[in-house]
Amino acid sequence: MQFSIEPNNGMPIYEQLVRQIKFAVAEGVVVPGQLVPSVRELARQLTINPNTVQRAYQQLQSEEILESLRGRGLAVCIGAKRRCISDRQSLLAERLTEVVGEAVRSGLDHDRLRELIEKAIKQAIRSGE
Amino acid sequence: MQFSIEPNNGMPIYEQLVRQIKFAVAEGVVVPGQLVPSVRELARQLTINPNTVQRAYQQLQSEEILESLRGRGLAVCIGAKRRCISDRQSLLAERLTEVVGEAVRSGLDHDRLRELIEKAIKQAIRSGE
Amino acid sequence: MQFSIEPNNGMPIYEQLVRQIKFAVAEGVVVPGQLVPSVRELARQLTINPNTVQRAYQQLQSEEILESLRGRGLAVCIGAKRRCISDRQSLLAERLTEVVGEAVRSGLDHDRLRELIEKAIKQAIRSGE
Amino acid sequence: MQFSIEPNNGMPIYEQLVRQIKFAVAEGVVVPGQLVPSVRELARQLTINPNTVQRAYQQLQSEEILESLRGRGLAVCIGAKRRCISDRQSLLAERLTEVVGEAVRSGLDHDRLRELIEKAIKQAIRSGE
DNA sequence: GTGGTCTAGACCACC
DNA sequence: GTGGTCTAGACCACG
Numbered sequence: 059m060q061f062s063i064e065p066n067n068g069m070p071i072y073e074q075l076v077r078q079i080k081f082a083v084a085e086g087v088v089v090p091g092q093l094v095p096s097v098r099e100l101a102r103q104l105t106i107n108p109n110t111v112q113r114a115y116q117q118l119q120s121e122e123i124l125e126s127l128r129g130r131g132l133a134v135c136i137g138a139k140r141r142c143i144s145d146r147q148s149l150l151a152e153r154l155t156e157v158v159g160e161a162v163r164s165g166l167d168h169d170r171l172r173e174l175i176e177k178a179i180k181q182a183i184r185s186g187e
Numbered sequence: 188m189q190f191s192i193e194p195n196n197g198m199p200i201y202e203q204l205v206r207q208i209k210f211a212v213a214e215g216v217v218v219p220g221q222l223v224p225s226v227r228e229l230a231r232q233l234t235i236n237p238n239t240v241q242r243a244y245q246q247l248q249s250e251e252i253l254e255s256l257r258g259r260g261l262a263v264c265i266g267a268k269r270r271c272i273s274d275r276q277s278l279l280a281e282r283l284t285e286v287v288g289e290a291v292r293s294g295l296d297h298d299r300l301r302e303l304i305e306k307a308i309k310q311a312i313r314s315g316e
Numbered sequence: 317m318q319f320s321i322e323p324n325n326g327m328p329i330y331e332q333l334v335r336q337i338k339f340a341v342a343e344g345v346v347v348p349g350q351l352v353p354s355v356r357e358l359a360r361q362l363t364i365n366p367n368t369v370q371r372a373y374q375q376l377q378s379e380e381i382l383e384s385l386r387g388r389g390l391a392v393c394i395g396a397k398r399r400c401i402s403d404r405q406s407l408l409a410e411r412l413t414e415v416v417g418e419a420v421r422s423g424l425d426h427d428r429l430r431e432l433i434e435k436a437i438k439q440a441i442r443s444g445e
Numbered sequence: 446m447q448f449s450i451e452p453n454n455g456m457p458i459y460e461q462l463v464r465q466i467k468f469a470v471a472e473g474v475v476v477p478g479q480l481v482p483s484v485r486e487l488a489r490q491l492t493i494n495p496n497t498v499q500r501a502y503q504q505l506q507s508e509e510i511l512e513s514l515r516g517r518g519l520a521v522c523i524g525a526k527r528r529c530i531s532d533r534q535s536l537l538a539e540r541l542t543e544v545v546g547e548a549v550r551s552g553l554d555h556d557r558l559r560e561l562i563e564k565a566i567k568q569a570i571r572s573g574e
Numbered sequence: 575g576t577g578g579t580c581t582a583g584a585c586c587a588c589c
Numbered sequence: 590g591t592g593g594t595c596t597a598g599a600c601c602a603c604g
Contacts, residue, residue, distance in 0.1 A: 066515060070603065081293070107516075107604045150290050155307040157282045162311035164210070164275055175304055178284040182291035199579060225591065236581045241593075249507065257324060258365075258589030258591050328588065339551070365589045404551055409561055411544045416565035417572070419537050422468070426566060433562055436542040440549035457594060483576065494596045499578075516576050516604035 059088055059095070063104055071106055075114035083123060083134055084142035093131045094124060188216055188224065192233055200235055204243035212252060212263055213271035222260045223253065321362055329364055333372035341381060341392055342400035351389045352382060446474055446482065450491055458493055462501035470510060470521055471529035480518045481511065 061078045063071050082088050094100075097115060101108040115132055118124040123142065124132045161171050190207045192200050211217050223229075226244060230237040244261055247253040252267045290300050319336045321329050340346050352358075355373060359366040373390055376382040381400065382390045419429050448465045450458050469475050481487075484502060488495040502519055505511040510525045548558050 066513065070515070072603080084293075109604055113604085146293055147295070150286070150293065150295065151303055151307075153286045154290065154303055155310060157279070157286055158304060158307035159311040159314070161279050161283065162308060164213075164279065166276070166279065168308060171308070172304075174280055174283055175287060175301075178287035179291060179297060179300070181284060182288040185288070194580095201579080226593095227591085238582085239580065242579090244592085255324065255592065256589095257328070258587085260591060330588080342551075367589055371588090405553070408544070408548050408551065408553065409565075412548065412561055413565040413568060415537070415540045415544055416562060417569040419541065420566060420569035422533055422537065423472075424534070424537065429566070430562075432538055432541055433545060433559075436545035437549060437555060437558070439542060440546040443546070452595090459594080484578095485576085496597085497595065500594090502577085513577065514604095516602085518576060 061100075061104060063106060065106075072110050072113040072117070075111065076117050079114065079118060080123060080142045080145060083138050084146055086139065088134055090134045090136045090138055093127075093133050096131055190229075190233060192235065201239050201243040201246070204240065205246050208243070208247060209252060209271045209274060212267050213275055215268065217263050219263045219265045219267055222256075222262050225260055319358075319362060321364060323364075330368050330371040330375070333369065334375050337372070337376060338381060338400045338403060341396050342404055344397065346392050348392045348394045348396055351385075351391050354389055448487075448491060450493065459497050459501040459504070462498065463504050466501070466505060467510060467529045467532060470525050471533055473526065475521050477521045477523045477525055480514075480520050483518055 059082055061075065063074050063078075065071060079088075079094070088094065094115075095103070097108050097111045101111045104111075115124060119126065119132070121141075122135050123138045125135050127133050158171070161174075162168070188211055190204065192203050192207075194200060196203075198206075208217075208223070217223060223244070224232070226237050226240045230240045233240075244253060248255060248261070250270075251264050252271065253261045254264050256262055287300070290303075291297070319333065321332050321336075323329060337346075337352070346352065352373075353361070355366050355369045359369045362369075373382060377384065377390070379399075380393050381396045383393050385391050416429070419432075420426070446469055448462065450461050450465075452458060454461075466475075466481070475481060481502070482490070484495050484498045488498045491498075502511060506513060506519070508528075509522050510529065511519045512522050514520055545558070548561075549555070
């Protein structure tokens with residue numbers, strides 16, 4: 059389980075963590091029942107403030123992605139994988155709708171928009187290889 | 188020139204103002220040379236603090252969208268329209284690239300993605316009519 | 317007596333007027349005893365607010381460059397020419413001292429400074445021809 | 446890092462701060478990566494309002510002299526030193542050109558001008574010792 | 575603790 | 590009337 063956080067890119071660090079952990083769960087990198095790194099350990103790895111890790115873990119607990127096993131640590135909840143996947147997709151759809159909506163409202167030609175999107179897809183594929 | 192600000196939607200009020208004014212300039216709702224509403228007048232209209240309007244206007248001045256005509260008010264700069272349009276488009280392209288990139292990285296099928304986009308476009312058109 | 321005012325170059329319009337009138341007096345373009353244009357006339361010529369001209373004239377009266385001849389207008393005072401010349405020179409010396417002082421304090425090499433000055437002189441001569 | 450602000454000398458306080466901080470960066474008094482005093486701390490030191498400090502810091506951020514490290518403070522940007530130095534020099538050159546230009550246009554003899562400048566340099570050196 | 579935003583109200587210079 | 594600056598004090602998110 060490797061995370062990369064970028065301070066000062068606008069998104070709060072704790073939120074970057076939340077997203078990346080959800081992603082890892084959705085991908086099956088960590089499976090339900092498995093323990094996540096301890097607050098101190100993860101904070102040390104990423105050289106960030108333990109409070110920040112703590113806050114991310116708290117949010118994940120409130121969303122029932124993680125659960126506390128007293129004395130042992132935090133584990134991925136049973137139904138978490140399914141929830142993370144649908145979470146991610148609905149979130150993506152929402153953001154996509156929003157940005158596309160704004161593009162259309164700003165008078166951007168539909169074909170020009172599709173062109174931009176194809177370019178974005180190609181770039182994403184290229185950078186992911 | 189009608190603006191609508193929504194406090195507490197995450198985006199600072201002054202930034203909402205900046206965006207909407209740039210939009211108005213890009214759309215030609217206000218043309219170069221024309222005066223924008225006075226600080227006090229706009230603050231009264233939107234029932235926000237004059238300082239908040241002032242801040243938006245200052246940022247627009249630093250971006251050379253507005254210029255101060257001492258004692259008379261603030262006017263739209265000559266080259267502002269072109270700058271606002273290109274601003275808007277590059278910003279949109281950036282956000283589009285980002286969200287599409289994340290979708291692709293999250294393993295979303297390209298055809299499913301295109302389908303989502305078409306749906307978003309249709310919805311945007313429908314809600315705009 | 318031709319003036320050129322530049323709104324929004326930082327210096328207040330009334331102050332630009334004051335300077336240019338003093339300059340004209342120092343150069344002998346207008347001689348002591350001669351009437352200056354009326355407030356309304358000058359405001360019309362320069363397409364500026366009569367209040368602004370009025371303010372410039374008031375300041376010149378308080379500095380005894382102009383004097384009011386009731387019912388006839390404003391005339392250049394007797395000793396004004398000498399005063400304008402020395403005014404101008406002391407003002408220049410002061411500003412020069414200030415900017416040179418800052419240059420030296422900022423660690424600019426003296427020879428580099430002299431070089432800059434020679435360049436500025438040459439440019440001033442060229443643009444004045 | 447010691448600053449001295451003078452209220453009511455014409456230049457806004459926040460601008461005095463901006464200039465002095467740029468100067469400090471140019472001089473290497475503060476180095477890239479180093480944190481500047483916190484908004485509250487500096488406001489307390491100078492007995493001015495935190496908002497005024499905030500405004501100076503914001504302008505420095507928009508000029509990429511400072512960057513915000515969330516929750517930790519504001520740090521000097523990497524390329525800031527070079528930028529501050531060139532900033533300062535071009536600004537000085539501009540002001541020098543302006544004042545020398547006016548001197549020449551006012552009919553001041555070139556040798557008399559050079560004499561004034563030498564005097565200004567000597568005075569600057571003397572007062573700086 | 576940090577910076578960021580907002581309100582309220584004041585004073586100034588300029589037109 | 591206009592914009593520009595400053596103070597005072599509040600609340601928020603973040604680490």
